[in-house]
Amino acid sequence: MKRYVVCGVSKRAMDMFIAPIVHTFSDRGELVGLLDVDARRYQVCKQRFPELSNVPEYRPDEFDRMIRETNPDVAIVAGRDDTHVDYVIQGLKAGLDIITEKPMATTAADCQRIIEAESQSNGRVTVTFNYRYNPIHMKIKELISSRRLGRVTSVDLNWYIDTFHGSSYFQRWNRKRAFSGGLSVHKSSHHFDLVNWWIDQKPIEVFAYGALNYYGPEGEMNPRKVNGRFCGTCEDQMHCRYYRRWNTRSESSDVADDHIAGMKQQGKEQYTGYRPDQCIFDAEIDIEDTYTATVKYDQGALLSYSINFSCPYEGYRLAINGTEGRIETMEYHMPERVPFSVPEQTVDFFPLFGSKEVIHVVKREGGHGGGDPALLEDLFLGEDPTRPYPVLSGSRDGAYAVATGEAVWRSVEEHRPVQVEALLTCKSQT
Template identity: 60%
Template sequence: MKKIAICGLSSRAFSMFIKPLLTNFSSGYEITGLLDADPKRFAVCKERFPELEQVSVFKEEEFDDMMRRSKPDAVIVTGRDDTHVRYIIRTLQWDKDVITEKPMVTTVQDAKRVLAAEAKSKGKVTVAFNYRYSPYHRKIKELILEGKLGRITSVDLNWYIDTYHGASYFKRWNRSRQYSGGLSVHKSTHHFDLVNWWLDQQPEEVFAYGNLHYFGSESEWNPLRGEDGRFCGTCRVREKCQYYSRWHPRSQNAAVKDDHIDSSADQSLLYTEYRPDACIFDEEIDIEDTYVAAVKYEGGALLSYSVTFSAPYEGYRLTINGTKGRIETNEFHEPSRIPFSFPEQTIEYYPLFESKQTIQVVKNDGGHGGGDPLLLEDIFLGKDPLRPYDILAGAEAGAYSIAVGEGIWRSVAEKKPITIKGLFHMQNA
């Protein structure tokens, strides 16, 4: 029986790791320690999972005490993004394995620290990039490995986050770059890791444009300018807010709705001195909600990437071009939130000199397009012996995904191309 400690009692910790550990993987794993900066989270966690009632809890500064007393074989890191680095490094210093949600950390400098700590440790870092495990994304990897596209020349990836999901990032701590690294790190590292993995190439240079168009105090959708500090649950002008009204019928009681927290609970019971329903039009928001970027890779491939965090629907459009062919696929996420009909996702393969082929993909159940269960199986049961290629991500993959994300926001701020090598050589950034 292997022992697990959890650092950061977030909703992701609950749904992605604790629940599966107590059910699907309970025969091989035991949770022996819980750590969080907010003591209310211990009560929330144990109410949600009564099986953990006797598990020891530890404050943020009691990490070493947790390691001594709970004696974990591995530590799962699922706290606020900026806290990841210290838990990862301390775990490695104890020569234990780390499993961290994405992003691994929030800056390239912190990624360097993790890589250095891992090199000195008997432990290793696993980054839970569940998008790799989507059946469509695995099939794309397999087509590339089979040589169907030849040498990859370019990738076009356009990602759309809808008004329900996108607004949630601006209600919470994600809206501050010091906590999240900005959305080009917190969210887009998912996308950059996918492309890096498909290409099996390291990124070299990034150039980007970006801005805050939909959120923040200057937004044209702000129902009341000049007043900061509002919260959705108590806002006196919420019925004039298009974002609030889109997802909250007037006949219903106010509730916080987003993809990351329990919208049915009284938020005052979930956190101490923190509310996850801050106004999306606050002055303090210091990140972008729109990016367009170009990335050059060491093997010659080029990525054209865009993302918007306030779209009418959620999904992506992807094209990959190679010397022997091209693939295209469009995905619509969260069908219950799309107010129009849309086609089922397929992968269209265009050989360079032959007829198009439409590929239907075998699907599986679970979060993130069926990726979550397969990721967890690889983490807790070991690599699938039927899969002939590597898919589980480590610290280096985490670092390069962050490098592209940081390169994007720095390029926007500095109005110039950013080299990945330059980011890794920056001092005290």
């Protein structure tokens, strides 16, 4: 039985890792230590999981003490993005295996530090890119791996985040690049990893444009230019169209989301001195909400990517072209938040010479389109040996996803193409 410690007792940690250890995989592992900066999080966690009442608690500067006293096999890293690198490296130095939430770190240089630490450790890093495990995405991988498309030449990926989910990033700590790396790292690293995995090529150069179009003080729907507001107490509530879209006048909306379920209610109780309802029009926001990017890969493929964090609905459009065919798909994520009927997602295959084939994919229950349960099985039971291709992500996968995201915002800021490998060979500034 493996012994686990958790660094960062976030809601994500509780939902994605602690609950499965306690309820689903209790015969395979046990949680032996919790580490966080906020004692309130221990209380929330142990109220939810009474089985953990005797699990010891540690402050961020007590990592070594935690390892000595609990003798774990694995450290799970699930706190704020900018804290990942320190716990991953400390865990590797202690010889532990690491399971870390994406992004693995917030900068390419810190990712390189992790790779170097891993090379000198008996431990190994796993990055939880759960979107790989979505059945639709696994089917796309199968089609490409079986050469149905021939050699992949180009990818078009357009991602849409709706006004509920999109605005939430600007209410929370994600709004500061120092904490999240910006959304081209925090969010888009998911998407870059998918493309890297699908086509099995390495990104080498990025050119991008980006802007803060919707949020921040210059947002066109800002009812009044003033800083320091909170949605729950703001006197401008009734004049804010983002707030009115998802809240009634009598109480906050109870809209569910697999990332931020109950955020408006639970977040205020879970963290000391932190509110997840900060104003989306604050001047302190220093990240972008809109990107377009072109990515060049080492075997010649080109990616055309865009993402927008203030759309009427959530989902993506994907097309992948190859020398022998093309595949297309569109997903509407969280259809209960879409104000119109949506079609079932299929994968459409167009051979270069021949008729269209519509592929229906068997669905799975669970978060991220059924990806979360399959990922958890690989994490806690070991990788499924029947798969013909690897799915579980390692440190280099995590590094290339982050480096591509960093290259995007740097290209936006510096008005030039950015070499991905150059970012990975830079020394960390932290």
